[in-house]
Amino acid sequence: MSAEQPSKRTRTSPTYTLIYHPGLPGRGEFTRLALEASGTPYTDLGGEATWGSGDKKTKEALTGQVYATVAPDSLGEGNSPPVYALPALRVENAGTGGGPLVISQTGNMLAYLGAKIGLAGEEDGPDKWHVSELALTALDWTNEAHDTHHPVNMMAYYEDQLEESKKRSKDFREARCPKFLGYFERVLKGNKEKRDGEGKYLVGGKLTYADTTLWQVIDGLLYAFPKELEARKKDYPLIFETFYPTIKEEKGIKEYLASERRIKYSNGIFRKYPELDRQ
Numbered sequence: 001m002s003a004e005q006p007s008k009r010t011r012t013s014p015t016y017t018l019i020y021h022p023g024l025p026g027r028g029e030f031t032r033l034a035l036e037a038s039g040t041p042y043t044d045l046g047g048e049a050t051w052g053s054g055d056k057k058t059k060e061a062l063t064g065q066v067y068a069t070v071a072p073d074s075l076g077e078g079n080s081p082p083v084y085a086l087p088a089l090r091v092e093n094a095g096t097g098g099g100p101l102v103i104s105q106t107g108n109m110l111a112y113l114g115a116k117i118g119l120a121g122e123e124d125g126p127d128k129w130h131v132s133e134l135a136l137t138a139l140d141w142t143n144e145a146h147d148t149h150h151p152v153n154m155m156a157y158y159e160d161q162l163e164e165s166k167k168r169s170k171d172f173r174e175a176r177c178p179k180f181l182g183y184f185e186r187v188l189k190g191n192k193e194k195r196d197g198e199g200k201y202l203v204g205g206k207l208t209y210a211d212t213t214l215w216q217v218i219d220g221l222l223y224a225f226p227k228e229l230e231a232r233k234k235d236y237p238l239i240f241e242t243f244y245p246t247i248k249e250e251k252g253i254k255e256y257l258a259s260e261r262r263i264k265y266s267n268g269i270f271r272k273y274p275e276l277d278r279q
């Protein structure tokens, strides 16, 4: 639900439902930011189980709905296949045969929503492919950020893979981050020099879901690797002096970030482990 209309949350029946783990921004945040930036009403199951006003029982029921989506015996809702991993997006009455459409994979969800909510660049033009590729590239970076604290075993404790995490983080900080940062700095520069991006936007002259996605990755890294990013900021002035602060102030985003709906970073993709940061 867009920040301007919180009182309407219960009176409207949003078409879109975001399904993601309660208590974490995680990979659900990329879809949240796109929906919030476009002022699109939506139901946030994991969000309402986190910050919602419902009592314990209501929150447990919401959490139950989230995990029913990825239940190991699920064959999927309506004619949609089962979901492998969260996040997922449910769109009422949009599936084959008229039932719900339930889609997963963050990049896929963003591509589906992008055109419908006006965040995929110029309508029906080639920009939408660049928006998609840039968002997917930022999501690749997210996967690498996740692997800094779980380089060996996704389901094992961080403490049990600490030494490998340190090695992985060193490479992530020293090689991978500069490569991704340098790439996105060039994208911003090219879009500034050749089009009307002004250093604020990755594709063309208006906000797209590539911007919101990259913004979230940078914000997550500022949280997880504050020393590393602080040391590197000066080398990427468009990213840190123009893009990041501009997107933060965009209509919809600014209100959302100040709201209770913005879930705090914790044990998700972006984690604060000072021993993995620059020493």
Ligand SMILES: N[C@@H](CCC(=O)N[C@@H](CS)C(=O)NCC(=O)O)C(=O)O
Residues within 6 Å of the ligand: 026, 027, 028, 084, 085, 086, 087, 104, 105, 106, 107, 139
């Ligand atoms: N490529 C997928 C990755 C999804 C994913 O890894 N989700 C995590 C939470 S952020 C999860 O629940 N993973 C469980 C698993 O992979 O078994 C996407 O971008 O949506």
